[in-house]
Amino acid sequence: MRIGVIGAGAIGGTIAALLDRVGHLVEVTARGDHLAAIRADGLRLDGGWGAHTARVAAAERLQTRPELAFVCTKAQDAESAIRENAGLLEGITVVIVQNGLAGLRLATELLPGSECIGALALYAASYLSPGTVSVTTVNNTYLGAGDGEPPQSAVDAARILDAAMPSFAVDNFTGCQWTKLMVNQVNAMPAITGLSAQETLGSRTLRPIVTASLQEAVRVGIARGVRYGSIQGLDDRILRFVASSPRWIAQVVPLLMRRRMGATPNPGSTLQSIRRGQPSEIDYLNGAVVAEARANGGDAPVNAALTGLVHDVEATGAFITPADVARRMQPLL
Template identity: 60%
Template sequence: MRIGIIGAGAIGGTIAALLDRAGHEVAVTARGEGLAAITAHGLQLDGAWGDHVARVSAAERLTTAPEVAFVCTKAQDAAAALRENADALRGITVVMVQNGLEALQLAAGILPESELVGALALYAARYVEPGHVTVTAPGSTYLGDGSGEPTEAARRAAAILAAVMPAVATRNFSGAQWSKLVVNMVNALPALTGMSVQDTIRDARLGRIVTASMRETVRVGFASGVRYASVQGLSHPLLRVFSWLPLWAARALPRLMARRMGSVPNLGSTLQSRRRGRATEIDFLNGAVVRAAAASGRTAPVNEAIVEAMHRAEHAGVYLSRDEAAALPIG
């Protein structure tokens, strides 16, 4: 099958390499050093799902129309990537492998004639260097397209991925997006401090902020009428209890998440972006919570403070000390 992968970073590179290993005809988009490395040496994959060098076609844009495409850019780059590749994507199945809540609505405005599917990658992968990705922790990919049963397009896309990694078409994809958003709340503090996710959660002061941002996200979701899906050990009943707990007791949940990540330092996608000199997804993660809160007539002061701190840190090109990060307000 002809498959296009837009964005050959940690997630896109993993998907591209695994599909190439399975015998598909894979074309990827990349830029700069990443494009040069893939062209010269292939796309290198190692880690939890084995080693492979994928000799894929690579260019800044898709040059021919694939049968199905996976859009794996950072959320802030998705609109530009869709517009740049619109001719190749028009009328085919396009899978938006994105963090946040808004990917499918964004794609629908740009590709109204395409079959659109959302996807949540729950495995951890690291963009080690240009053209080289490492899977640090295996996990599933969930695919769907709303709050009901998955469409036939979602089932077909899931079947393609399921042949090379754990993947499933799921009902209540919107609820899964919200559950993944709660998980993604562990990303901001590492990106602010330069520490791993595990070390950030284990730190007494920083862990309280991570917990507060997660609890606030859960509460905003409930206020927005969300029915949370079961994702990475989270469930609607568990998150209902979590939303009621005092902060000291609620800390048990992110601590459990840190233990499940294992001993390999998990940098999180946001810190990986900073280390590569790229803009982060903060406006599509913590910022999505702030916007959802406003839409339901609420506020999200913890996540708003985190967004503002990240913007300042990115603009100045600095990381915060533990003391500086611990001073963020959590109410």
């Protein structure tokens, strides 16, 4: 099958390389040094799912019409990427693999003639050097749309992807998006401190802050009427427990999340963007919680503060020590 992958970074690069490995004809989009490296030496994958060099077609935009496409850009780049490739995406199934809550809705608006579905990648991968992607934690990818049963297009796309990496079509995809947003609560602290996600969740100084942001985020979702989906060992019951428990008890969930990440240091996608000198997705992660709270007439001060700290690091290029993070966040805890 001809498959297009728009945005061959950590997540998209993994999808592209694994689909190439099982025999699909894959074309990717990339830019700059990453594009040059893929053209010269192929897209190199290593880590949890093994090593493979994918000799794929690559350009800044898709050059041929695919039969199935994956949009894997950062959330802030999705609109421009979809518009640039819209002519080749009309009338096919387009899978939006993105963090946050807005990607699938945006794609559906921009591609009215296409079957747009969402995907949540729960594996962890790093793209820190041109042409190379490393899988640090293997896990499932979930596909669907809306809050009911998955559409047939999601079932079909999951079957194709499952031949390359564990993938499933799920009910209540909207609720699963919200659960993934809770999983992404681990992203801000590595971006602020420069430490791995495992280090921040293991820190007695930082873990209470991550727990506070998680509790706040879950409560925002509950106030918005969300029924959380079941992914990554989290579900509606567990997340409601987090929201209602004292913080010292609720910390058990971040600790379990840390255990599920395994031993390989996971920098998180937000820290990876900062290390490459690129804008991060923080406004679509913790910032999305703030926006949803405001839409419901409330606020989310812990998530707002963490969003601000990430922007401080982006602006200054200097990470903040755990002790200083605790000092700045203490008035909100």
